[in-house]
Amino acid sequence: MELLSTTLFYLSAFVIVWAMVGYPVSIKLIGKRYKSRKIEKDYHHQPTVTVMVVAxxxxxxxxxKLNNILELEYPKEKIEFLISSDNxxxxxxxxxxDFITKHxxxxIRLYEVKIRKGKTNAQNEAQKTVTTEFLVMTDANSLIDKNAVKELMAAFISDEIAYVTGRLSISNQGASEVSHAESNYWDIDLETREIEGKIQTITAGNGALYACRTKDYYDFNPIQCHDSxxxxxxxxxxxxAIANHDAIAYEKAGEVIEDEFGRKVRMNRDIVRDILPDIRILNVFKYKWFSYFYFGHRTCRYLLWIAHLMLLISNILIIQDGWFYILTFCGQVLFYLLALIQAIIKSKSKYLSYIYYYTVTITAQWVGLFRILTGKAKPFWEKAESSR
Known part of the structure; x- marks a missing residue:
């Protein structure tokens, strides 16, 4: 029993440390080897494009949003706009x-989804009406840079590249401690994705701005999201799948923790499958760097909910084995206590805010899991009103 507890303790600690520190540091070190490698672009590549806005x-x-997409700098005869309204x-x-009539x-077309089944379904249905070569997808609450489509298309230099995502920039990062924490998270994550894309392929995109060939589009289960x-x-x-961070989308993060919590719960509506969506990912001989990227960037992060619980329980079971385990137990208790204190006093301390934000993220994973197990996981919007 003691051996099992000790094994669980160190295995859980590894998952947490590797997800939050080890992998980000390792990817930076690996990235230095590929520092000279740049994302190739061909600005003469200007195929026909449909910009789909899901709402x-x-x-x-x-x-x-409608005014924003009409400001895109792209040949007018090669671009179309499709708004897929999810009931x-x-x-x-x-x-x-009314906007279509005035322009x-x-x-510009409106596709009306009759039965609400979530964002992915709305994309699946509307995509079947698309006749252009490429499809650019963006959210209704995201504003995209005028050169965004041009940048996305320029990155499709060969058939090998099937997906290109842009860079999400948080436009209200200074509005609150919550939006500031989210912005810092994105800055770190975007740096990681850029390195992954340069070396081989990214493990996730973002829903604010991304593109694929229309012929390569795949109808995913509505519970899944394109991002992951x-x-x-x-x-x-x-x-x-690569990231072209010169294609920029601007979006507000939730300014209150309730909004960000709701968004993160929705993001984790398929967390069990996302831990390892396909066993083939483990075949490092075939998928090379992607296997490494996915394990560190996705699998370990999606295991944080269980890793933290196992770390605490196993620590309690072996706490009598020495001062080190007493210290780690006290550290865990202090960490959660600080998160609780921050939830109550709403301190302006950035360190307390980060601890609280991280704890809320782990809690959202647990809620996402609970909804899966109880059949309550739904592929619907949980909009952050403070971001609109």
């Missing part, structure tokens, strides 16, 4: 129709 009850932001019940559809010189499913899907086919 559900977005009357607060849809007007600004919106507010004024979203009427506002889109007949542009190719698409890069893996293409990687297992021996193709590349």
């Amino acid at each position: 559900h009850n977005e009357e607060k932001v849809i007007q600004e 919106s019940t507010d004024q979203t559809n009427n506002m889109v129709r 007949l010189e542009y190719k 499913a698409m890069p893996v899907f293409y990687a297992l086919k021996g193709r590349r």
Whole structure:
């Protein structure tokens, strides 16, 4: 029993440390070897493109989004716009129709999903009406840079590249400690993704801005999201998913912890499958760096919920074995206590905010798991109102 407890203790500690420290540090060191490697671009590559905006009850932001996409600098005869409305019940559809009427010189279409099944389903249905060579997808609450489509298309230099994601920039990072913490997380994660893409392929994208060939589009289960499913899907086919961070999308993060918590719970609606979505990923001889990337960047992170619980329980069981285990137990208790204190006093301390933010992230994984086990996991928007 003691051997099992000790093994669980060190295994759990490894998962946590590797996910949060070991892998990020290792990828930076590996990246130095590939420092001279740049993402190749061909700005003469300007195929026909459909920009798809997915929306559900977005009357607060849809007007600004529509104006934003019309400012894209791309040959007018080669670009179309498709708004896929996931059974919106507010004024979203009427506002889109009115906008189309006032801008007949542009190719803008509204696709109305009759039964709400979530973002991925709305994309699946609307994609079947697309006739252009490429598909660019973006969220209703994201504003994209005028050169974003041009940048995405320039990165598709060969058939080997199947997916290109842009860079998400948090536009309200100074609004609150919550949005600041989220912005810092993204800065670190984006650096990791850029290195992964240069070496081989990224392990996840972001829903604010990404593109693929229309012929390569795949109808994923609505419970899945493109952010995590698409890069893996293409990687297992021996193709590349990369990040072009010159294609920029701007989005607000939740400014209150309740908003960010809801968003993270939705992100973890398929967490069990995401730990290892396909056993083939472990074949390092075939998938090379991607196997390493996925284990460190995804598998270990998706195991944090159970790793923290096992670390605490196993620590209690072996605490009598010496001062080291007493120290690690006290450290864990202190960590969670500080998170609780921050939840109560709402301190401006960035260190307390990071501890609290991290603890909320782990809690969201547990809630996501609970919803899966109880059949309550739904592929629906849980919008952060403070980001709209």
